[in-house]
Each structure stands twice: as structure tokens, then as C-alpha cells.
Amino acid sequence: MSLSSPSPHPRPWDEKNSFVAGILAYLVPGAGHLFQGRTAKGLIYFFSILGLFFWGQKMGEGMVVYNLPEKGSVLKYVSLSYAAQLGAGVSALPAFLQNRRAANPVNHTIRHPSRPLIENFEGRLVPTDNDAEGVLVGTIRVEPVEGGEFRGTFEGTMDGKPAKLALGGSSFELAPAIKAGFRRKVTCGLENSAAAFPIKVIEGTIPRPFVDAYASPPDADQLQEINGRLGKTYELAMVFTWIAGLLNVLAIWDCVLGPAYGFGDEHLKVKPTEVSNASQAPKTATAPVTTTSVSTVPPVAASAPPTHSDGPPPKSSI
Amino acid sequence: MTDRLPNRPYDATVHFDHQNLVYGVFSMFDTLLLAQVNVTWHMVPLALAISLVYSASRYELPEHILVRALRLFLQILGFMGGAFLVLWVLTYGL
Numbered sequence: 001m002s003l004s005s006p007s008p009h010p011r012p013w014d015e016k017n018s019f020v021a022g023i024l025a026y027l028v029p030g031a032g033h034l035f036q037g038r039t040a041k042g043l044i045y046f047f048s049i050l051g052l053f054f055w056g057q058k059m060g061e062g063m064v065v066y067n068l069p070e071k072g073s074v075l076k077y078v079s080l081s082y083a084a085q086l087g088a089g090v091s092a093l094p095a096f097l098q099n100r101r102a103a104n105p106v107n108h109t110i111r112h113p114s115r116p117l118i119e120n121f122e123g124r125l126v127p128t129d130n131d132a133e134g135v136l137v138g139t140i141r142v143e144p145v146e147g148g149e150f151r152g153t154f155e156g157t158m159d160g161k162p163a164k165l166a167l168g169g170s171s172f173e174l175a176p177a178i179k180a181g182f183r184r185k186v187t188c189g190l191e192n193s194a195a196a197f198p199i200k201v202i203e204g205t206i207p208r209p210f211v212d213a214y215a216s217p218p219d220a221d222q223l224q225e226i227n228g229r230l231g232k233t234y235e236l237a238m239v240f241t242w243i244a245g246l247l248n249v250l251a252i253w254d255c256v257l258g259p260a261y262g263f264g265d266e267h268l269k270v271k272p273t274e275v276s277n278a279s280q281a282p283k284t285a286t287a288p289v290t291t292t293s294v295s296t297v298p299p300v301a302a303s304a305p306p307t308h309s310d311g312p313p314p315k316s317s318i
Numbered sequence: 319m320t321d322r323l324p325n326r327p328y329d330a331t332v333h334f335d336h337q338n339l340v341y342g343v344f345s346m347f348d349t350l351l352l353a354q355v356n357v358t359w360h361m362v363p364l365a366l367a368i369s370l371v372y373s374a375s376r377y378e379l380p381e382h383i384l385v386r387a388l389r390l391f392l393q394i395l396g397f398m399g400g401a402f403l404v405l406w407v408l409t410y411g412l
Contacts, residue, residue, distance in 0.1 A: 009378065040380040048367040055363070233357050240364065247368065250375035260375060264382025 012036040013258045025255035027089045029248045032255035045251040049244050053088045056240025063180040063226055064237045066217040067095040087245030095215035102178045102217050110174040113150050116143040123204010134158040136202055166191035171201055180218035184208040365394040
């Protein structure tokens, strides 16, 4: 145990099941301390560690926590980056599952829609020669037709003005459902544009559900794009999540074994061995009990008997 | 901005632009945060969180945790500031 001498304070980490507390502390930073009744420390851990972790997630636009093990690495099932993030507990654990889901052959780029799609769309009309271009915001409706083609509409605004575009043909591409990023890329050709070259298309994104986006692995293109766009902010986002995971190791240790140095007020108390030595001193001694450990505190505090002691109160030296 | 109605004198209270005010307040907040200016400012909350968690893992009493965390936080900031100064001096004139 980290505290070697009897303490005047209760030791809550010894009063509850350490195993349960440790598991809770791992799953949710601070939860183990709350389980033990150490509310202040629990809240410090909870807000500090999870605050760092989710701040990093936000800075990295949700593409920070993922598990892509490298071939030939010492760690076979986790990447080194994810190993550090894994300490943050249940916030990082989904990456294991998302990695498997993303690797499922069913999760691929869709080029022939098999069922209707109605989603909010943000993107642009790709400029072609002598054509208008603009920012599109609205709703996209796509449904499959025979022959592997599709048809649909876009209704909304282009550059802030109402616009309605007819979609159709065979030029359709929808990014995999399970992938990093909370927006899913989609490209649709305009109706009757197959004969034209280049094909007129709208390209943009539709929302990706949280359960499909959170902790999912990005592909190489996404990583390159976000590194180029965010630069060192993305690297700092990774660092935030790594440090959050590693800090939780300290929190788990504290939850199971108690604080490393003690309660923090030991310097105000007299050590029991020194008290027993003092009690054996001649009764005629009038000097207060002074030790090297208490010599720096004010005389009042030094001569006062230790408070909240677990053992019997020391005999007066007077 | 709302257009002024014809044949009506300008009234600042009517034409008060709440949208611009909200935008201005958020812009000021961003500037105050300085996080938009330099990514290095993200190090401050990072140092704070590290100080709090490290001190909490060393001591049990909240008041001691806070005092130690503040001391460690200032030490980290001082070290970073010193490193910044050294680098700034070394790069002077480059």
C-alpha cells in the first residue's frame, strides 16, 4: 500500500471492492472514485480525462480514435496510437467493433442504389464548360430503377436561390456506410447528362449516423485530406486523446491502491514513532515535542497533538 | 441588415441588428480564447488537465490536490514559456 503509516483519515479505497472499483475506473474515468465515495477526485478525473479526450475528438473532427493495426507491428491487434487511447475506457472501446464492421465485405462503396435514399444534402454542382456552378443545400431523393440505374431529384437552394435538379442515369457513388467522419460522400449525375462530356454531377455529403461514424477507421484518402487541411491541429488532437488514455492509468492506480504520496497533510502530524519516543522522555521535560518533520511549522501547530488519530492520543510531554 | 422603411425617421432601437451582435460577441469570444489564432494555446487546458490528474493521483485531500495542481500547472507553463523564449531568441532575425 502506498501509505505506510497509520492515517487519521478513512481509506475509502480499502472499504469497497477494489476489483469493481478498478473496472469502473477504467470504463468511465472517475466512476470508480464515485463508487468509493471519493466524489471530488471522481469529478476531477471525469472532467479532466474525458474533457481532454472529447476535445481531441472535436479538434480532429471525429477521425482521431480508430484502430488500424499495422502489419509487422509488435502490437498485433491494436495500433500504437489506439493502445494509448484505449486507456480512456468505454469512450475508446467502440473502435474495436467498428474496425470489424468496417472490414465487412458488405460495407463498400455503393454504385448502384438498391433502395430509396432521402437525406439532407450539402454540396455543390460540379462546374462544367459554360455551366452554372454553385453551393447546394437541400434534400436529395434517389430511388433505383431497372437496369442498375437510378433517378431522383435535388430540392433546395443553389447559392441561396431555390433550385430543383433532376437526377438520373448510372453515375452514382455513395461512400461506405461505416467509415470515419460524420458526413458521407455522395455523387449523383444529372438526368440526361450521360451523353454530355464531362458528365454533369452534383457532389457533396449526407449525414452519417453516429453509430456508424464514431471510432470508425478512416481510409488513406481521408487521412491525407484531414492532415493537409488541419495540419498540426490534427496531430495535437491525437496527442489530446493519447494523454487522456494514459492519464486514466494514473486514475485507475489511485482508485485501486490509493494516492501515491498520501493524503497531503502528513507534514502537519507527528509520526507515531516520534510520539512514542517523546512519551518516554522524563516527565520533567518542558520542551514541546519537536521533530525534524514538524520543525518548519508554527509553534502552535507543532506543539498541538495530532488530530483525528487512529491510535490512542499521545501522552502529553509536559 | 433590415432595410429602412420609407417616410420613417431612422430609429436605432428598431434597426438594432441582433444577428450581428451575436456574431460579434462570438467573434470576440474566439479572439479572447486565442485558440483560433495559434494552436499552441490548446496547450494551456492540456497542462491544466495533466496537473489536476497527476496531483489527484498523488494526494487525497481536495485542497492539497488543488494547491499542488496549481503549482505544477505554473511550473509547466513556466517551462514552456522559457522554452518559447529560448527559441524566440535563437530565431531572432531569421
